[in-house]
Amino acid sequence: MSERTLIKNLSASADGDITVSGWVETVRDQKKVQFVVLRDESGAVQLVNPRSFGDDGVEVPSEIATAISGLSQGTFLTATGELKHDERVKLGGVEIKLAGLEIATVAIAETPIAADSSIDKRMDWRFLDLRRPEQNLIARVQTTFEHALRTYWIDNDFIEIHTPKLMASASESKAELFEVKYFEGKAFLAQSPQFFKQMSQPAGFGKVFEVGPAFRADPSFTSRHATEFTSVDSEISWIDSHEDVMTLHENLLVAALTAIKEKHGDEIAALFDVEVTVPTTPFPRIPLAEAKRIVADRGYEVPRHDDDMDPEGERQISAYVKETFGHEFVFLTDYAASIRPFYHMRHADDAGLTKSYDLIFNGVEISTGAQREHRIEVLEAQAREKGLDPEELSFYLDFFRYGVPPHGGFGMGLSRVIMLLLHQANLREVTYLFRGPTRLLP
Structure with missing residues (x-):
């Protein structure tokens, strides 16, 4: 068999x-x-097969013509x-005049x-749905996104770690854990690598990263x-x-979006009608209390009993930032200790506030970050x-x-980042x- 050429490379081929x-997308017989x-x-190309006719105008049957007439979508x-x-050929400016067809598998x-x-x-029927060009592009955008992050980390001397996804106890909320049978006992699927990535700090690793699965037993629709995400x-x-x-965080996202815009910007515009914008740094930073006042001035009141920012509040503060700063990202900072995990460090001058943030992208929260509490006596007290x-957290507190x-x-x-980037x-x-x-x- 001759060497296969990817369709995206045909325009550059002689x-x-x-x-x-x-696979067959359409047939016009x-x-x-x-x-x-x-x-x-990598793309699509038009195959052409002119039918053969004798001097009497009657078609001369051929194997290729017969095969094409019997082709089904997806073969x-x-x-x-x-x-x-x-x-003149709309599909890439090239076409292939057929000399032969070899069918690998026939589709229903x-x-x-x-x-x-x-x-x-x-x-x-996800495997069929994924054949759409939009889905192919989504997968390639995600690949470029992860590669750009990893390149930044490695270029800046980060160490990649792979933390276990089976845990003996909860890392955060027991209510969101999946419990699994583990030999004669039980284990839990990790809802985050939080404790184990923190373990790399007393180990002296310095700067670390991980891209891996996490599990949340959250009955949200x-x-x-x-319930499983990366x-x-x-x-x-x-x-x-x-x-x-x-x-x-912002440097990583600038690196990733720069790579996506350079490699996929035109395709994203064509298939999703979205222009990829590389954000400027620093991203806007707004303390949560101030953000709530801004949202209130826009006519929306975050429920008083909620120390957090609710989804509508996130949309409103994003709209404000877009209008005021022309930015798609905003850090909401200084969240109340009441809604943050025990391991978030608190402000020295206000123990009710944590040194933490949520990052909002196009109206939706995509991340939580914080300085961690590293003083054992404070950590135990906050737990x-x-x-x-603390006894149940002894392995972590050690x-x-x-x-x-x-x-x-x-x-x-x-x-979630890819969803918001492509406006899905x-x-x-x-x-x-x-x-x-x-x-x-x-």
Whole structure:
């Protein structure tokens, strides 16, 4: 078999013999000429087969013509033929005049989903839904995003770690844990790598990162929650405040969005009608109390009993930042200790506030970060204040009994960032295989 050429490389290839492989997207079986649109992981091309006729005007049957007439959408095949550049061809300015077809697998003629199928129906047949060019681009954008983050980390001497996803006890809220049988006992699926990435700090690793799965037993049916998701985490030593964590966070996002804009900006504009904007630094920073006042002035009151910022408040403060600063990101800082974990450091002059932040992107929270409390006596006191038994946290608290530097970090949901970047309405659209309270298949 001739060497396969990716369809995206056809425009740069010379006219002549060529081999491409992919799946059938459409067939136009006309009387005088047959057209097949073949798509692979990189793009689509038009295959052309002029029918043959004798002097009497009667068609001379051919194997290729017969094969094309029997093609069903989704059939995978290899096509050989002559590549021709022709600017009149709308699909990439090239086409292939067929010389041969080799069918790898035949698809069932009638597909179970269509362009107007519901999202749940499309999730049932996700492997077919993923054939859409938009889904292919989403996967490539995510790949570029992760690669850019990893490049930044490695170029800045971070260490990559892989923390366990089976835990003996809760890392944060027991209410959001999945319990699993573990030999003669039980274990829990990790809801975050929080404790273990902090363990790297007394180990002297300094700056670390991880991209890995996390699990939340949260029965939420919103457009932005999942029970299994990919968490992007980083933790750094020798910080002065959460400001150092925010600086790291914004630098990472600038690097990632720069790479995405350079590599995929035109495709994103064409398929999603979205212009990728590389944000300026520093990102706007607004203390939560001030943000609530700004939102109130815009006509929305965050419920008084809520120390947090609710989803509508996030949308309102994002709109304000967009109008005032022309920015898609905003750090909301200084959250109340009442709604933050026991390991968040508190302000020396106001123990009711933590040195923490939420990062809001296009109206939705994508991350929480903070300086961690590293003084063992303070950490134990804050755990008790939260109703936690230090004895149950002994493995974690031991980290702080043998010396640990001031440190902090963040955790960020990967799919949520991609969803907001591409202006998608639902996390399921940008997750390869979504897991929610009622979905474990496919």
